[in-house]
Amino acid sequence: MTLLDVRDLSVRYEPKASRPLDAVQEVSFGIGPGEFVGLIGESGSGKTTLGTALLRLLQRPGRISGGSITFDGTDITDLPEDDLRALRWRDISTVFQSSMNSLNPVVRVEGQFRDAIEQHSSLRGEAVTRRIRELFEMVIIDPKFMTAFPHELSGGMRQRVNLALALALEPKFILLDEPTTGLDVVVQHSILENVRRLQAEQGFAVLFISHDIGTVLDLSDRILVMYAGRIVEDQSAGALLREPLHPYTKGLLGSYGDPRQETVKITYVPGRPPDLSLPMVGCSFAARCPERIDLCLEQDPPLVPLQGGRAACHVAVLQREEGGAGPHGEPKRGFEGPQFVKTADESRSALTNDVVLSVEGVGKVFERRRGFTVTRTEAVSDVSFDLRRGEVTALVGQSGSGKSTLARMITGVESPTSGRIVFHGPDGDQQVSGFRGRALRDYRSDVQMVFQDPYSSINPAKRLGYVLSRPLANYQGLKGAALRERVMELLERVALTPADRFVNRYGYELSGGQRQRVIIAKALAVEPRIIVADEPISSLDVSIRAEVLELLNDLVKENDVGILYITHDLLSARMLSDEVIVLNNGRVVEQGPTLDVIRAPKDDYTRTLLDAIPNPF
Amino acid sequence: MTRTRTKPTLIVTGLTAAALALTGCAGSASQKDSKASADGMIDQLTFPSEADAAVGGLVNYNPNSPKPLTATWLYEPLIVRNSLTCEETPWLATKSTWEGGNKLTFDIRDGVKWSDGQAFTAKDVAFTFNLMKQYPAFDKAGVWNNTFGAPAKSVTAQGNQVVFEFTGNAAPKYDGIIATKILPEHVYSKVGDPTKYVDKTPVSTGPYKVGSYNGRRLVLERRADYWQADKVKVQKIVLEGQYDAAQAALKLRAGQLDAYYGEVPNPKKTFVDADPKNNHFYYAPNGMTVLTGNDQQKPFSDVKFREAISYAMNKQDMSLKATYGVMKPASQTGLKLPSMASLVPAKYSGEDTVLPYDLAKANQLLDAAGYKKGADGKRTNPDGSPLSVNFSVQAGFIDYQAIADVVVKGLNDIGVNSKVTASAPDSVDGQKKTGDFQLMLEYLHGGCELAKNIGAKLSSTQIPTKTDIFPNVQRFSDPAVDAAVTKLASDTDKESQKADLAPLVDTMMTKFPVTALIYAPARILYRTDKAVGWPSEDNAYANPQDDKLLVLTHLTAPK
Amino acid sequence: MTTDTTPTPTPGEDFMAEGSPRQELAVEQVSDTARPDQWWQVIWSSKKARVGVVILAVYVLVAVFAPLIAPQDPLDSSFEPLAGPSAANWLGTTTSGQDIASQLIYGSRISLLVGLFAGLISTVIATVIGLISGYAEGTILDDLLSFVTNVALVIPALPLIITLVAYSEVRGIWLIVGVISITSWAGAARAKRAQIISLRNRDFVTAAKFSGEGTWRIVFREIMPNMTSLVAASFVGAATGAIGAEAGLAALGLGDSQSVSWGTMLYQSNAQGAIAQGLWLWVFVPGLVLAILMTAMTFINFGVDLLSNPHLREDA
């Protein structure tokens, strides 16, 4: 018997001012008691909407427009709020994505447990406190933090608290909506361990929503893959890994690879998901699908049982029906789309070019004066490395490891407190330290930056043409037709073609990958010697990350620019960089040619980072 | 239209009024009043508060403080002079005598008692004036300085007389001296600096003593031992509240006020019509609004121009628009008529000295004087330069603004290009001091001390300075007139004063230093249900606004 | 790109939008789904704002065409004073024989002019000070400007306005505009400072620095366009406040007494004890039309608020 039974569930957003949108379309699935189910999909696929609908927390203009949700035998689709209340938290609880905001900022943590517990149980007073203490211990947090305010807890602690809160009444079902997004890999890992352990102990059912198939694979019994508001594949974790049915699932799996291998291939799914507010004919993935056949453009594939699971793909069905021998060929395990390949040889040829910038024993200490006490924080200490023309140096570490401080020093925003940074420019060597005004501006014609968040790094009020033309006008004094021509060139250079379709667009009209291309084009505009790329792929959907990496890789080769690639992810470092520097707490713990570091890590920390790479293979 | 009410600047007060002005049915205290009692006595009359203080509870009866709770009913002057007819009524002094202009003697009344029972003597009077010498801030009459006449040498009590000796002619100081409130020596000699003395327990000679004060409502009780107690029929006077026009009208209509002295626009409609039997008003001409050009600048430096425009003034219209027709057009003599009719020189007596509104004549005079009309209908100066007049009017003075509109219309009608600029009243005062103006409205007071009023208006010694506004705002200067004013000032004799006045009136009528427009009133609105005997047009025995003590002695219960 | 079925018509969609029903092969498509609604659509989507816009439009029309609409010259005092409503004088006449209806109609000009200009000036001051101060957050310049802003914020405005107006030599509409402007900018400046502080650390600002943009250009060309809704809201708010302030000042007798405005009408009517004389319309109509105009403008701001605060949408 199923605990949660979802049948033909549809959710529709009907904003007054714009087109209605079916965010979830006729979704059906079930979750058994104690089952751990993963729900994967990229942003906009409707997975969070689905989760919200299951909790009956949809807000206008969203509403359940069809289907039913049955929980433990009770149809909760239209259950009145008063009846639903009895079910909430006692049977169904949740951990939301944003650990920052899901606790009431002005109430002590204890109070937020207490109200839920007192609402749904007969525990009162000291008994409640005892229960909360118990819960804290369960998620491995010192119970003294019970009386803390949410902002006094670190992000990881807060998410553990949320987890403890979800478990407060020993529910039968917990919805985890990207519970570890935004947290450090290491923290992420320990929280997920915790979840797994508790689930094993207490036997609640979980629906785990994530955009990252890697995190879910080893936790889940079963995985649902969602694309464009529908479930396109439903298989047990093992089967899915062994034999993914839907090309999209293959694309997701293909985004990962083993960085230790001789040749690493990672694939990406080009393009972007369809606009759900427009009517659709055929398969919603067809536009991006390398295995597409004509039927896909005409008929929407239903989700049908296949290979013990379910899939919504004409090709997969036909291939299985034909037994692999028919016109549609063998089922393929990998994604047949574009891929980015890096061989060991490529990596070995590194560290031979001219040095354009050298970091020599650099340290940075921040002093904060509070009253009479001065707090000194050593953000970076004694870091040395070189950036070379046409090569990529990866700076790997978690947030707080000092990577961003280094980037700020290299881009001249801040000065090192010890050591020095020397730029070997066309006008001779130049010490980089706390430039101001004109000097900073001049230096930036040689050093450019690619930002982490492509959504906020393009001015939403300006057209792309304007954004790209500014550095050209400022540094190269281009005007009029010459300027426009150069802008077009840049767009073509980063494969935003035809350029005239993009030049008058706004940033928000583009997909994340396209936006990141614009940022890269902008960085290229001034023909810099160095580009500092600060986590350029971390906020992109997994399925398109390789696309941006590939572009960066091409740039290094063709433009002979030196890139400082900042990341927390060793896989992408392997794909892109020639040299890796692993930073931990402001210190270099390991440094060397990429392959050496990855294949023979000497430091524990490096190993932790390597372990954090999801390895579906 | 004197600027009697406090209309400048913050006139929210005006708003209140409007609403209040409705039906006035909020009955309370003063309603349960008094009908005439058998002995002709009146139980109680209610007047508006004299100290227009926003906060109550700050008790001070010191008559020389800026805002005593009452300046009328406690301390008394030597002589009350009706400022309309200039008749004198002996008060604490029974008689005054000038010897030349240098020596003034008062005979002090016997049998007057201070309210604490001590006898009032000439020494109190001498004390009061000598106090002014010691504390110039007390010297409101200017006895010891040289404003309007020579300073005093000494003031001494000689038996029941008080003798003032001056260093020179001091005749114009008379008004100030007789109006000075006499203080008890046995109290004020012990208080140190009298200007800083907070007088909470007044010892006075007046008809009333303080009954109670709760911070808002001052109740004054009749003194049975008052020296002319037989003439005082009102048992109790209540001073309560400050009202603006409409509010006052309402209170009056409701019988919650028995008299009001501020401006009430359209008194007939807002007050009298509500109860024509009991409700009355008397707006006595007390001075006049005059049109003042800067006589030292073109075009107003030209007598012919001043004359011409004087005929373009539609005074009837001004009267109507600014005063609802209550105040009549004023005589160009500069004298308030009819109350000063006797002072009009023979040359003009019997003649209508109110200039007619005659555009044709004005045009003709301008043509003759060389102010040619251009094709656009606008005149130019005789030298051909463009002629334009900027009229500064006190912003917020509604009646002035109404008059200004009529003035400008008249000027434009005769081709004198004019426009009105509204400025803050204080700025207009500033212009008076600097002379940086072309044309404005102003007031000519019709007081009894002619030299201080019409005289000062014409005397070149009275041109405003950078720090002080003196009356000759138009900056008229004529040595012959100055001599006449000096003569007038030094004369203490009525008949010779009349003769001295003749050249001044003549100057007004022929040189047009300023143009008289309409009279400005001293006002009273009153009810006759509790008391009768108020001054009126037919019986102008007192200036209704200034001579309240005198009015009191005329009030009796209605028959 | 084949477009074989008619796309659902969407307001504001241009011919380049590739949202065809068959989105096949649209690998590099540029979508318009993420495009925010156009500002007029957002404002118009609020019923309150619609009502406000319509009312304001009526007022503007009346002001523009006042000479055509008004039956009389508002300053012509040649009518019989204190007349009741008639064909010539729709709302009767004042004590000085002026036509009340015409004054009312012409009065809209002053109110709208003051609202427009005082709103503009105050918004410009607030924007410049707020933006510079916020962009320079943490520097002496910011401390200084914040200090000035805070001082301006705590000083009670009305006494300040009264004193300033009383001080001035000549009272004209521009004085009123000026005084209102310089006493009303502080709150908006503070809001803008807060807003730019949240915007100035966005990556696009850093990106602009890397493009070699100067500070002024970054503040006014890069950041400011992202604050248009806030600027618009503060303009409408400032204009509404200015209209009220003008009326208040005029009603205190501190207005431009040579021009006809609703405030001066109130002042004159009260000073003349209009209610006592039964001239009801003279007192209450100006106050009412004023309140309606200000309400309409506040309604418009409900719509403008939707721009900067999408949470508020979906209502009305």
Place this chain on the structure above:
Amino acid sequence: MTYFARKFGFFLATLWAVVTLNFLIPRLQPGDPAEIMVKRLAGKDAALDPAQVKAMRAMLGAPDGSLWNQYVSYLGELVHGNFGLSYTYYPYKVTDVIAQAFWWTVVLVVVTQVVSFVVGIVLGAYAAWRRNSRLDSIVTLGSTFLGTLQPFWIGLLLLYVFGYSLGWFPTSGGYEESTPGFNWPFIQEAVSHSFLPALALLIVTPIGWILGMRNTMIMNLGEDYIRLAKAKGLRDRDVALRYAARNALLPSVTGFALALGGVLGGAILVETVFDYPGLGRLMGEAVQNKDYPLLQTLMLLTTAGVLVANLAADLLYGVLDPRARRAQA
């Protein structure tokens, strides 16, 4: 520590700026207090008697010396708590005069502010919670319209309807026949006299709170912790009060302090319309009379009050919002 030092430093600096402005503004005005006083006293001002003006100047003794000297001595006097003698109520001290009016206004303003704040917050929160309901529309639209009415106009209307037509309330003053003090007749009178002014202020002021609260609350209702609270199955009332309203209240608290300045300004109009014996009317009178010492002290008092209120709001904010507390630590 630094937080408080900074706040207090700012407080002092602002106070200084305000003191200086207070000193300058009245002096920048044209008009001579002595002349004005004589005009008002004489009652027939245009006939300005130079002798009286002279006497008055001697009495008021001001202003003399250069502006700078005046300023220095002004500051010196302030430091000693000596605000001078009022011109209008000479020879009473400014502080005595203000003491008379102080409580009238403080009671009026505090009561109306607190009531309108509470009413505004409650209505705003309720409107947001029941968003798009009929009540929401009535509250938003109604408060908008009322909030745009001019205070004096409202005052007139109230006076006419309740004071004169219906006669329910007295129309002017703060009391009538009773003796001020803690006695029943006085309190009765004071309350009935304050009712209409308070109502006039109450009609106009809540709009800001209503709309502000409604908007923040609507924004807060979209926050995750609200969703979580709902998911926890808490009762609506708890979610609305403990979660949504509690958080939405925060911005209004600082707003409350700032609004005091505006209210004192508005009190000038309302107090004048109702002839209410408070600070607002006193200030109007002081402006008219060019009573520099009184005007300066009143403006100083008002701004200092607003400043103190701001400081208090900052501190209160720390109590209400634990996040701010850490920033202060």
